[in-house]
Amino acid sequence: xxxxxxxxxxxxxxxxxxxxxxxxxxxxxxxxxxxxxxxxxxxxxxxxxxxxxxxxxxxxxxxxxxxxxxxxxxxxxx
Numbered sequence: 392x393x394x395x396x397x398x399x400x401x402x403x404x405x406x407x408x409x410x411x412x413x414x415x416x417x418x419x420x421x422x423x424x425x426x427x428x429x430x431x432x433x434x435x436x437x438x439x440x441x442x443x444x445x446x447x448x449x450x451x452x453x454x455x456x457x458x459x460x461x462x463x464x465x466x467x468x469x
Contacts, residue, residue: 437467 439451446460455465 437469439468440465442466443469 408421437455440455441449441453442458442461442463442464443449443466444458444461446458452465453469457464
Protein backbone atom coordinates (compact mmCIF):
# COMPACT_ATOMS: atom_id res chain seq x y z
CA UNK A 392 0.00 0.00 0.00
CA UNK A 393 2.89 2.34 0.70
CA UNK A 394 4.20 2.13 -2.85
CA UNK A 395 0.83 3.18 -4.27
CA UNK A 396 0.82 6.24 -2.06
CA UNK A 397 4.29 7.11 -3.31
CA UNK A 398 3.13 6.84 -6.92
CA UNK A 399 0.06 8.97 -6.24
CA UNK A 400 2.19 11.55 -4.42
CA UNK A 401 4.65 11.71 -7.33
CA UNK A 402 1.78 12.05 -9.82
CA UNK A 403 0.27 14.86 -7.74
CA UNK A 404 3.64 16.65 -7.73
CA UNK A 405 3.84 16.36 -11.52
CA UNK A 406 0.36 17.86 -11.88
CA UNK A 407 1.19 20.71 -9.48
CA UNK A 408 4.42 21.45 -11.39
CA UNK A 409 2.59 21.44 -14.75
CA UNK A 410 -0.06 23.76 -13.28
CA UNK A 411 2.64 26.20 -12.09
CA UNK A 412 4.23 26.29 -15.55
CA UNK A 413 0.81 26.84 -17.12
CA UNK A 414 -0.01 29.68 -14.72
CA UNK A 415 3.35 31.41 -15.32
CA UNK A 416 2.84 31.17 -19.08
CA UNK A 417 -0.74 32.41 -18.71
CA UNK A 418 0.32 35.48 -16.73
CA UNK A 419 3.15 36.31 -19.14
CA UNK A 420 0.85 36.12 -22.17
CA UNK A 421 -1.86 38.07 -20.35
CA UNK A 422 0.55 40.85 -19.37
CA UNK A 423 1.80 41.16 -22.96
CA UNK A 424 -1.73 41.48 -24.35
CA UNK A 425 -2.72 44.01 -21.69
CA UNK A 426 0.32 46.20 -22.38
CA UNK A 427 -0.29 46.44 -26.16
CA UNK A 428 -3.20 48.94 -25.91
CA UNK A 429 -1.21 51.08 -23.47
CA UNK A 430 1.67 51.39 -25.91
CA UNK A 431 -0.64 52.12 -28.84
CA UNK A 432 -2.41 54.93 -26.95
CA UNK A 433 0.76 56.87 -26.17
CA UNK A 434 1.65 57.59 -29.79
CA UNK A 435 1.11 61.25 -30.67
CA UNK A 436 -0.10 62.42 -34.04
CA UNK A 437 1.06 65.82 -35.11
CA UNK A 438 -0.56 68.11 -37.67
CA UNK A 439 2.73 69.80 -38.65
CA UNK A 440 6.28 68.55 -39.07
CA UNK A 441 9.53 70.52 -39.09
CA UNK A 442 13.25 69.84 -39.58
CA UNK A 443 15.05 69.57 -36.20
CA UNK A 444 18.03 71.50 -37.67
CA UNK A 445 15.71 74.26 -38.93
CA UNK A 446 17.39 74.26 -42.34
CA UNK A 447 14.47 76.19 -43.81
CA UNK A 448 13.84 78.36 -40.74
CA UNK A 449 10.19 77.93 -39.68
CA UNK A 450 8.87 76.05 -42.71
CA UNK A 451 6.51 73.21 -41.76
CA UNK A 452 5.15 70.22 -43.67
CA UNK A 453 1.80 68.46 -43.47
CA UNK A 454 3.19 64.89 -43.59
CA UNK A 455 6.17 63.20 -41.90
CA UNK A 456 9.19 62.52 -44.08
CA UNK A 457 12.73 63.77 -44.63
CA UNK A 458 14.04 67.32 -44.85
CA UNK A 459 14.80 68.17 -48.49
CA UNK A 460 17.99 70.05 -47.45
CA UNK A 461 19.73 67.88 -44.83
CA UNK A 462 17.80 64.58 -45.27
CA UNK A 463 17.01 64.29 -41.52
CA UNK A 464 13.66 62.92 -40.37
CA UNK A 465 11.09 65.63 -39.76
CA UNK A 466 9.90 65.98 -36.15
CA UNK A 467 6.35 66.73 -35.05
CA UNK A 468 5.51 70.27 -33.95
CA UNK A 469 2.62 71.02 -31.61
